Amino acid sequence: MLSLILIVLAAFFFTGIIIRTKSMASGRKGPGILQPIKDVVRLFRKGAVYSETTSFIFQIAPTIYFSSIVMAMLVIPFGQSKGVISFNGDFIFFAYVLALGKFFSIIAALDTGSSFQGMGASREALFSMFAEPAFFILMGSLALLTGHTSFYEIFTELHLGSYVSYAIALLAAFVLVMLAMIENSRMPIDDPKTHLELTMIHEVMVLDHSGFDLGLILTAGYLKFAIYGALVVNLFTGVVAYEYAIPLFFFIQFLMAVSVGLIESFIARFRMSHNAQFIVVLTSVSLLIFFGVLLISGKFL
Amino acid sequence: MRYIVISNNQTIPVAEIPVLAYGDFFELNTGLVAGHPERHCVNYFGYPVGEKIKLFCCIADDNTHQILISSCLVGRSDELAAFSGKVLSFEKFEREIHENFGITFSGHPWLKPVRYPCNRADQSQEIANYPFWKIDSEELHEVGVGPIHAGIIEPGHFRFICNGEQILHLEIQLGFQHRGVEPLFLEKKKLLQRTILAESIAGDTVVGHTVAFAQLWESLCGFKPVEDIDFARTLALELERIAIHTGDLSAVCTDIAYQLGSAVFGRLRTPIINYMQEWGGNRLGKGLVRPGRNQFPFTRTLADRLREVLDLYEPDFEEMNHKLFRLPSALSRFERTGTVSYEDLLSIGAVGMAARMNNLNRDIRASHPYAFYPALKHEPVVKHHGDVYSRVQIRKEEIRQSIGYIREMIGHVPAIAGSGKLNEEPRPDSFTLSLVEGWRGEICHCAMTGPTGELVLYKVKDPSFHNWLALALAVRNNEISDFPICNKSFNLSYCGHDL
Numbered sequence: 001m002l003s004l005i006l007i008v009l010a011a012f013f014f015t016g017i018i019i020r021t022k023s024m025a026s027g028r029k030g031p032g033i034l035q036p037i038k039d040v041v042r043l044f045r046k047g048a049v050y051s052e053t054t055s056f057i058f059q060i061a062p063t064i065y066f067s068s069i070v071m072a073m074l075v076i077p078f079g080q081s082k083g084v085i086s087f088n089g090d091f092i093f094f095a096y097v098l099a100l101g102k103f104f105s106i107i108a109a110l111d112t113g114s115s116f117q118g119m120g121a122s123r124e125a126l127f128s129m130f131a132e133p134a135f136f137i138l139m140g141s142l143a144l145l146t147g148h149t150s151f152y153e154i155f156t157e158l159h160l161g162s163y164v165s166y167a168i169a170l171l172a173a174f175v176l177v178m179l180a181m182i183e184n185s186r187m188p189i190d191d192p193k194t195h196l197e198l199t200m201i202h203e204v205m206v207l208d209h210s211g212f213d214l215g216l217i218l219t220a221g222y223l224k225f226a227i228y229g230a231l232v233v234n235l236f237t238g239v240v241a242y243e244y245a246i247p248l249f250f251f252i253q254f255l256m257a258v259s260v261g262l263i264e265s266f267i268a269r270f271r272m273s274h275n276a277q278f279i280v281v282l283t284s285v286s287l288l289i290f291f292g293v294l295l296i297s298g299k300f301l
Numbered sequence: 302m303r304y305i306v307i308s309n310n311q312t313i314p315v316a317e318i319p320v321l322a323y324g325d326f327f328e329l330n331t332g333l334v335a336g337h338p339e340r341h342c343v344n345y346f347g348y349p350v351g352e353k354i355k356l357f358c359c360i361a362d363d364n365t366h367q368i369l370i371s372s373c374l375v376g377r378s379d380e381l382a383a384f385s386g387k388v389l390s391f392e393k394f395e396r397e398i399h400e401n402f403g404i405t406f407s408g409h410p411w412l413k414p415v416r417y418p419c420n421r422a423d424q425s426q427e428i429a430n431y432p433f434w435k436i437d438s439e440e441l442h443e444v445g446v447g448p449i450h451a452g453i454i455e456p457g458h459f460r461f462i463c464n465g466e467q468i469l470h471l472e473i474q475l476g477f478q479h480r481g482v483e484p485l486f487l488e489k490k491k492l493l494q495r496t497i498l499a500e501s502i503a504g505d506t507v508v509g510h511t512v513a514f515a516q517l518w519e520s521l522c523g524f525k526p527v528e529d530i531d532f533a534r535t536l537a538l539e540l541e542r543i544a545i546h547t548g549d550l551s552a553v554c555t556d557i558a559y560q561l562g563s564a565v566f567g568r569l570r571t572p573i574i575n576y577m578q579e580w581g582g583n584r585l586g587k588g589l590v591r592p593g594r595n596q597f598p599f600t601r602t603l604a605d606r607l608r609e610v611l612d613l614y615e616p617d618f619e620e621m622n623h624k625l626f627r628l629p630s631a632l633s634r635f636e637r638t639g640t641v642s643y644e645d646l647l648s649i650g651a652v653g654m655a656a657r658m659n660n661l662n663r664d665i666r667a668s669h670p671y672a673f674y675p676a677l678k679h680e681p682v683v684k685h686h687g688d689v690y691s692r693v694q695i696r697k698e699e700i701r702q703s704i705g706y707i708r709e710m711i712g713h714v715p716a717i718a719g720s721g722k723l724n725e726e727p728r729p730d731s732f733t734l735s736l737v738e739g740w741r742g743e744i745c746h747c748a749m750t751g752p753t754g755e756l757v758l759y760k761v762k763d764p765s766f767h768n769w770l771a772l773a774l775a776v777r778n779n780e781i782s783d784f785p786i787c788n789k790s791f792n793l794s795y796c797g798h799d800l
Contacts, residue, residue, distance in 0.1 A: 025560070025561070026560050026563075027568070028564070115442065115443065193558065198782055198785055199782040199783075266561055267559065267628065268554075268557040268634055271634055271780070271782075273780060
């Protein structure tokens with residue numbers, strides 16, 4: 001339950017901090033930290049407009065997408081407290097409930113019949129597909145290391161004892177941060193600020209959504225970032241007492257948001273064809289973690 | 302003589318232009334251009350004489366600094382052998398003549414309508430029902446972009462045929478912005494109206510087009526601009542170049558999502574256009590150039606201010622260049638993206654920056670110097686790869702060059718001479734051609750007067766007229782997600798093309 005509250009709180013500030021960091025890095029003042037939330041509130045008060053060429057899929061997709069994120073959020077633990085739901089193999093549930101939401105947003109994009117949205121959907125599907133092995137090899141390795149298969153048990157059992165396990169935790173944090181960037185269509189994979197449909201990935205898929213539906217999609221995006229942030233935090237807070245763990249949670253979320261903002265300010269985004277390579281590299285980092293785990297647990301030679 | 306030789310901004314009686322039979326006309330003009338990269342057609346257009354059409358062809362020779370003009374009288378229903386069958390660079394002009402007068406050119410690759418003018422020959426052709434070029438295939442897909450631009454700049458339609466993410470073919474459909482600029486020049490009788498019209502041909506090349514109009518009008522009226530007029534115009538042209546190039550560098554950075562470059566170059570553009578306002582009252586240079594007078598004389602005080610502006614501009618500009626051109630992620634987006642070969646540029650008759658990006662040295666400032674340029678001895682910036690990187694490099698180096706010219710010029714500000722009065726009436730039965738190198742490339746204005754000295758023909762050619770095709774060639778085999786950066790690196794004008 002604690003994790004749920006913390007994630008929602010972090011989601012309130014996360015995107016605002018990214019935008020503020022980017023503004024300050026380019027010498028501007030920038031909007032307030034809560035501006036993204038205000039935008040969403042504004043959208044929630046609006047009705048939605050539907051194109052005549054779309055079917056009911058297009059109308060239900062944003063709701064399913066949003067609820068899939070909320071479902072995924074429920075299984076995330078925090079330190080000593082379990083998530084709202086916790087069972088063996090819940091990290092598989094986590095990945096595929098997110099995938100379900102993504103599936104619906106992809107077919108909703110195809111439903112519009114727009115060539116832009118079709119392109120965006122195909123890119124999103126491709127990049128998620130490449131990202132999937134990275135996540136599963138990572139979580140699988142951690143499961144192997146701890147001998148458990150639920151998020152809560154994995155993270156509470158994960159003791160940072162030796163140098164190798166520090167290395168594993170750092171690599172895991174790197175993979176999770178990068179996955180968060182890919183899943184949330186941030187730089188250097190995708191440019192959330194662009195107005196050019198031809199270069200968009202996620203943004204172009206939601207171009208036709210408006211009002212309340214768009215509000216749901218944006219809120220889901222804010223939550224998603226905080227969820228991945230919470231996973232990163234969990235790597236380090238397994239046995240830490242709450243009075244340290246909670247500040248650490250916000251500190252790591254803040255650090256992640258600032259670094260996303262800085263990355264987006266000072267480099268250009270990748271060429272589309274380089275994205276696939278970049279994402280596949282994450283899988284190899286995950287494999288590195290896997291071999292590290294094999295070494296520690298003595299299963300390797 | 303089969304053609305008459307004039308220099309830039311020279312007025313000649315129409316009667317002196319030789320009228321040839323079409324066969325000779327064809328041989329002469331294609332012969333002049335074929336195999337001579339230093340010669341290119343600056344304008345080729347028709348003018349209705351009774352039931353017939355008189356074709357005028359103007360070929361510029363960059364080495365001899367001359368313009369060779371010849372003409373030919375043909376009937377509206379004639380079927381003529383197309384120049385473009387032999388030299389492709391005439392294709393756009395022939396399409397325009399076909400669209401305006403219905404003359405058919407046999408052997409022309411594709412008589413696609415250019416801009417759907419209101420007085421076109423075939424009124425049944427409409428922009429709304431234009432049949433796009435199609436490929437019948439299960440694997441390929443079409444992407445249509447526009448006519449409403451994502452950034453709401455100007456209207457134009459782009460139809461891509463793609464194999465997955467790869468562009469196989471791009472067809473560009475323009476004409477949405479057609480306002481009838483050329484007939485309006487004849488309709489509006491007051492000089493001020495015409496000047497304002499020239500200012501509105503392309504909003505980003507205000508100074509370029511207005512200087513072309515002013516020079517042309519002064520030449521028609523037999524007015525020789527005094528030194529300070531030429532000085533002010535040259536300065537304005539170079540300032541416009543700096544401002545737009547800086548803005549383009551910022552836009553290119555935006556398209557690759559490099560926020561720092563986008564913000565810094567965007568900010569650097571502002572002091573330059575603000576200076577234009579300080580000088581002439583308008584940030585885009587409207588109202589600055591007027592035929593026959595120096596509307597806003599350039600004083601020593603203004604020169605000191607300009608020096609201050611440039612002193613502040615230069616260090617920031619160089620620092621940002623230093624960052625941008627060393628940033629691996631940016632270079633990987635620039636290099637080998639949107640390449641056009643030298644042969645392609647030559648065959649489509651590319652001009653200006655788009656030509657210079659791959660060894661095709663076409664710069665009116667050097668080849669047909671006007672105003673203050675003969676004194677500056679301009680050396681064009683030429684690049685050798687024809688990709689986005691070359692186009693960005695040209696911008697960077699031309700900005701440096703322009704700053705150099707401006708610093709050189711404001712060292713000796715000429716005294717304001719009491720200019721002679723501009724003759725109200727142009728000379729009768731005359732023809733004039735004016736070439737100006739705008740920031741984008743060669744601007745060509747042609748005018749002809751009737752027996753009483755009234756304008757009977759006004760032709761405008763913006764560099765975008767040819768260069769749009771270079772964009773279509775540049776994106777072939779590139780990823781569709783690289784189209785925006787290719788487009789921005791050319792930054793062509795929609796309204797300059799559509800007129």
